[in-house]
Amino acid sequence: MKEQKTTNNIQPKNKNFELLRKHFSNFFDNNENFDFEKFKRYLSKNEDINFSKESYGMDWLGKSYARLLANDEATTLLREDEEWNNREENKNSEHLLIKGDNLEVLKLLSNAYYEKIKMIYIDPPYNTGGDGFVYEDNRKFTVEELSKLAGIDEDKAKRILEFTESKSNSHSAWLTFMYPRLYIAKQLLKEDGVIFVSIDDNEVAQLRLLMDEIFGEENFVEIFNWQKTTTPPNLSNKTKKSIEYILLYQKQNCGFLKGLVKESKSSNGLMNQSNSEKVLTFPEKITKTKLKNGVYKRGSYGTQTYKIELLEDTEVLNGVFIKPIKLRGKFKWSQDYLNNAIKNNVAIYIQTDAFSPSYEKKEYDPEKPWNIINKSFGVGTNENAGDELDNLFVTNFSEKLYPKPTSLIKYLINFLVKSNDIILDFFAGSGTTGDAIMQLNAEDGGNRKYILVQLPEEIDSKKNKTAYDFVQNELNVENPTIFEITKERLIRAAKKIKIETLDIKINKKQKEIKEFESKLDLENYKEKIKKLEEEMNNLQKQDLGFKIFQTIPNNEGKWENYILKLEKFAPHQKLFNEDKLNNEDLKTLLTTWKTYDGIKLTQNLKEIDLEDYRGYYFDNKLYLVNKGFETKHLKKLLEEIDENRDFYPATIIAFGYNFESKMLREIEDNIKIYKNKKQIDIDFIVRY
Template sequence: MDNEQKITTDIKVPNKNMEVLKKHFGQCFDKNGNFDIEKFKQELSENEIDFYKESYGLDWLGKSYARILASDEATTLLKEDEEHNQKDENKDSQNLLIKGDNLEVLKHLSNAYYEKIKMIYIDPPYNTGSDGFVYQDNRKFTIDELKQLAGVDEEKAKRILDFTQSKSNSHSAWLTFMYPRLYIAKQLLKDDGLIFISIDDNEVAQLRLLMDEVFGEENFVGNLIWLNQEGGGGSDSKHFRLKHEYILCFSNNVDELLINGVEISNLERYTQSDKYENQRGKYYLQKLGMGSIQYSSSLDYEITMPDGIKIKPADNNNGKKACWRWSKEKYNWGLKNDFIEFKKDREKQWQVYTKQYLKCDNEGNFIERQNRPTGVIEKFSSTQASKKIQELFSGNKIFSYPKPYDLISYLISLSASEKNDIILDFFAGSGTTGDAVMQLNAEDGGNRNFILVQLPEPIDKKKSKTAYDFVKDELKISEPTIFEITKERLIRASKKIKEETITSKIANKEKEITELNGKLDLDNKDEKIQQLKTEIENLKNQDLGFRIFETTPIWDDYGFEADELNPQLKIFDESTLSEEDIKALLITWKTYDGITLTEPLIELDFGGYIGYFADKKLYLMDKGFSTENLKNLLEKIDTDKEFNPTSIVAFGYNFDSKNLREISENIKSYAN
């Protein structure tokens, strides 16, 4: 076992790039693990790579500071809302709503959810000048500290610190705000994961360059245009009436990326005539000879018609050079396998057609035919989104400019089709992403889960009186915040989905079972009934709840350091800690150790002392651990094959040094 001491303030984001450097350039690290950049440059220069002082890239005041924020330690603990989480609808839920600054929350998630998120959707502040975005920073660095951490001179360090305290809404402020959040978000995405970011003209250019830097230019997928307004558009621009926003899309690894197709738009081509149908299903005819195809001699050959006449592509192209769409080998295969049809046109000239099947491709494989999604999204509008959320809140206009849940559902369907995918939104706002995940699961039987993060941002009574009054009067919250709207939206959306979508689908399937039971001669009747019963059971077990956690400051003096050892000095008064404080520390530690927030810890009794176990890690948090408890623990390791801890984590403030030494000495004999 590793007996290296770690403290709560060690919690930081894993640096994947540094891991790669250690693997391939281990010689560029000193014995303390520090990276020697000059030695690294020398290594590369030996391979004839030159370094130039000027290169293409994005730079701004505060960039070096933003990088520090991305790797700096978390300054909070994670606490559970036990009252909410113990309710029947929430206690087993895998969905999460987390209250707190999203940068802090992302740092807490960075180990437990490393490369586990399939899709991220965020709707960050647009920095319009009127959307309330102002860069706020409560990190405290001295000029000397920043010089050392950021590698800048004193003058620039001072400028950066002045800038971070200026409450700016400049491009530099917005980029400094976004960079660390996107940097950590990338670490959370699976290899085949995608991130979608809503944005408008104010920052779309800066965001594209920032994403190129964080995710890599090669992982750019598309800049989608969303027609978000009905009618003639808005008057945000002096010269044009704008009715669109952008959704910037990047992959984590474009080589692993798979975008799902959408329903075909020309379905009527397959259904216009019943005579175009056989054992493979419906089809339409498409000419084999097309004059617009680029000419190739290998596609220019004779075909024999049913009456023995031989024709070439040019015969149906007014004698001009032309060719078939299929090679001769492919044509012979199509003729043999009923993919070719001959017909005479109105001029009594023979034409050769291929059969384009709805449920079968041109290789003979049965498929669900789909189209690639277009880069323009026209279906969903902000107007309809506002109406729907207003209906959900009993007619109250509770939230301005919400995103349509069916827009998010559409994006999820393109990228997160697996039943257990996790979708993350760390600018949760009104909770649209959570609503979309639950609704989509109810429609297709999926089991996707969401993680939403929302800052408890106070609601301005003057600007949002309806929302303020609703939270204060109806929800009985004395200090109304946007988080309370997020939470209430999820509760109401869940209830609506259960009462309408789930109930309706169950009723339809039960009706189908009744009809099947009345038919005696139906093939596979029992199998179909069992499938419907399974689907009904899945609908009844849909995850429509969510668990709540929040960030809370690390206790005062917890990380106190003295200049010299003084036995009389009380470093930290652990007697002031409550049971809730210890639970918060335990949740924080287990998440840092890679155990997800929804994975329970098993309580184990070691002769009257309770320990917490999961993922081969044992946590000892409380006071009162004795030699007798240690004996009990060691006996359990020896006799219980299911109990095989590879780490023992103890809250040192609650242990005597004698107990810690006993634990350390006794576990040395174990090979793990």
């Protein structure tokens, strides 16, 4: 029987630490501490490794504290909004909206979504002085505690605590706020995943250095310049700021950035379809295989005439130049360049005896995007974003909410996100990312999923009276928060997409099906009808719902003594009154535990009936959290394992406080006997 003090010890997964433990276990002591000095001495024996005393880097007041926060335990649990999630439109949804501090949420999701996210887009506070950003932190350390935990002197620890407690908006405060969030976010990305971060000129320099440190300078891809406004400058003496920046980093260098794929051009009948390498072929009348030196002048390119200069060893094979040439008297193609062009199905070929050249290519390679994003790429501005939000709600609703246009998010998603990938936005704001993903799915039939995280940040009734009054009066929320806007935007956007996109497409396909079914030669149209029906079913199944979860403190109220007992547990002590926990509390515990055990929030635990006792099962894990477990339930459990082929709990996890010590030993003994008899592996864990 293993004991785990898990609930108050959920930490972000760290792949690097796991690799150290796997390959250099001899450098860990009995307390699981890594002996760096011993490791350094070991590495120094290798002559190829140099330990530089001076290097380029970034430092700020609070960096040691930020690192501590990145690896500190979560202080919350995850609770499901069961009523909302069981609604018909939401019960099978794979979209998520989570209410809470995004640092806490990232930690709680770090196991279940470890290396599962394809793309992250965030629009964090810009720290302009007018956007309301101040550093707030509910973690309380003494100077001595922080000094010990962060490995810094007490004077520095004191200065850090002063700015964390003073609601600072300095560069140091902003970096301390961003570092742990970006650090954990990196762990969630797939190996070929990417992150986009919007920012303006106030923190762009600091953000670039911070991202270099976390993701690696070699994984920087681009800084995009997005034209956020087309409104002309006013008479102010200040320069009109019309650009914001979007930093793009990849998890690791996988050479993914090829951009948007252009439509293939027509082959004009010159493509030999039977050849798997797609080699270009030409009219048979061209038989000349070698040309002498000379200049040939024919044809036009727009309004310009151009020349081909045949160099000394120029050759033409089946109408394709296969040796160096000069094009239009300007550009000399080297042999390597020409070979690469031919390899990629680009060729200059002879159309007539006059040797008039042109280009032909069956498929165009994806092109790298511009680092400028504006209306010429179909991307809107802040004004468009405001209109989108106002049209969903009421006039002037978007004021002081600073939304991004959905067209911007769709443009970024189209770089590389496939139809089944997960996209995370942990500064969800008004919910633009979720809206954009639903729009894209409706347009191309994709199944992208979103995870949005939003703090229940209070709406300032003076700065945005329209939004405040709407949430309070129309949505009946006593204390209006941004989270309520996020939620309502997703609801309204889904309805809009259904009416304006999906229903129209479905009706169109229904009409096409009826037209084909009315044909006399119906047999010839069966395949087309079948394809249309599949497309229509896909449209009807589009995910327009979402599930809601929220973080709740695990150090307040009924959980307070629970945490105390975690730290000082002894069977004879009665520090924690488990009778206070109701069914909802136990479900909260289950939700938190399942994510810790790597089960996604959208994957529901299956109830297992063990006589009159309920267990919860998924992915070979069985949770026993309810009171009242007796010998008869243990007997039924073993029978189920023996007889039910679909039920194989490789791990059985019991909530220790709801079991008598005698029963825990009985379960352990019987599981051990059963394991030996059946020669199978079953772990029994008692969790607190």
